[in-house]
Amino acid sequence: MWEHWQGGKETYAVDREAGDKVAEILPEMLQAVLHHRAFLDRAVRYLAADAGIGQFLDVGVGLPTLDNTHEIAQRVTPDARVVYIDDDALVLSHARALLPSRPEGVCEVVDADARDVHIVLREAARTLDFARPVGLLLLDVLNYIVDDAEARGTVKGLVAALAPGSHVVIAHPTAELDGDRVHQAMRAVMEMGGAPVTARTLQQIEGFFEGLELLDPGVVSCSHWRPEPWPRPRAPVLQLCGVARKT
Template structure:
């Protein structure tokens, strides 16, 4: 599998990717917590310093990834969703959305969206669809709803149900009004039977240590980040049918059976709802 340095070496990418290796980038910091290899020294420093203040964030990142797998399996299987729009997808890692979905439904169609040109280039180089299905990547800011919808419509049929995934992206839309309006516009474009899944950090469990860790990353030049309460997260799903167990820790959204009982809560909370 190509590494980040390969993107420098291959001429095909030179005009597409503008890398800033002097400030941490959220997808690469996340990659560090997931034991990936696609990050730079600045990302490792940021990730490790945050983990020193808030070691629980490493488990949160991994439970968030496990939640992605479970919710996509549920949507592609029990819910009968055959199309996915994954906004704020981040760097490819193990069990990406299309891989999970196409194991259940080989002809599933997936569109990834990310504003980071590195993520887009890496995704286009590495994410291969099944023969029966389709996988595409769009470079766009999550708030640029018109661009996302227009380009996604090339691959997805918006007259049929879609699984909209907003995992780890809404916390970078720091203005509440703008964030709510962005989700509302995206949901308005979805057909009945579509589902919306969100995942978002909260300080409800760790209080000031969480805020201190996020300030550290922002002071190093990282992207603005905001925390929201579980009650605030539920507002993103207003007007939709919220599925059980509601807005909960990612670790506790329909966890796989474990002989060790209910998993502990983590700082990344989530919710899944259906458009009726």
Template sequence: MDDGTPEIDTTPEIDTTVAHPARIWNYWLGGKDNYPVDRLIGDQTTEVYPEIVQLARHQRAFLGRAVRHLAGEAGLRQFLDIGTGLPTVDNTHEVAQRVAPESRVVYVDNDPLVLVHARALLTSAPEGATDYVDADLRDPARILAEAGRTLDLTRPVAISLLGILIFVQDDDEVRSILRRLLDAVPSGSHLVITHTTNAVHGERTDEAVRVWNEGGSVPMLVRTPETIMSFLDGLDVLAPGLVSLTRWRPEHTPFEEPEVDEFCAVARKP
């Protein structure tokens, strides 16, 4: 009931002077929800590593394949998408709800622009539900508490962290975050990750990361496939294992896409 009290806008102010990964990624995907500072860093990165644009699109395609598997063959109906980024085509809830309309999806990000767009665009099928949590990856307790309003954490959940673990500099902190998230969900839950490495293009990827880090955005860290794989200890990694985005269950086409320096995996909690 409206008691005449004016609503207070609690949406954080958007800082357009500092580049943000979600908006840079949006720029690479051909979106319009970005600012000059984001395009500047995006262009500087593509100058030394033009493949980054295709890499961004391959990550979006991988998300679709992984979610279709989880909602289909694996039978999951709950998804926790951490590090959502700006809404684009084939978001997690859209893919999942095409397979299973009753799917429930919670998105998590900490960029105010993402929050604004999520509230407007991430709408659910009538049979399911979507929600948005404004939180940082480093605060898994808050993420889980807020997600628990929409998801039943006593039933299996697919937790996805695409392109976000690169912003956590300490390996042990990554392990702690993943452990706290996975400890809160039951057997049969799945973890979906992607992470930048330099196993394919070596020094060219390192140079692109240097440009990114010097540009004022959130600094990122390249890790080896061996280190990334260690984050999955104790989980059952689905075939084909930890591989380049283009090698994870690719769609049947007459052309084979080249490998990219973003590796991915889907793993099940036993």
């Protein structure tokens, strides 16, 4: 659906049908997707250029789309190492074909469920050095762990393995704007066979950063995290995000 909303071609009829249903109920989702991708770009560039992060763990990557994490990071740091995690067979097949390593850097794709923290860390450690800072990306994945305690436990387990100086990047849908229609759109996707999904409040999303140093401007709309001129307008969108540092 995300690829369809962005005008991409790596979609199937069922993706387009579900995406169009969501857009019919919640047209604001189209702006939210643009700002979500723009946040990914700004956050990864910040980690690579300003925070000196040279290795990334992107959990719940989904189907490859425009400007993926390794492409952004390796434009700044050509030898950056990136590990993608997903457990969908279709995603894995596409990712392995469409996310190749650069000669200077590394890009690996791992079959694992985000909730199986020990497996994620074990497999990622084949490529990443967890004794050094890592950029952990959890973008639009915690919303698919609908149990709040399990979602918090997943984050805590992953963060516990990170070295000081590591950064955690989270983006998550919220129902604090247009709440009824957000829930209606999520129900529609689930009724069409989509995975269970949930929206969370600002307070709940801030809770994922517990014990970390939350960077300015805190947990905000994806359109408000250190914005640049594109995309416009900069009204709040249905995705909240934040970046934090492990001290």
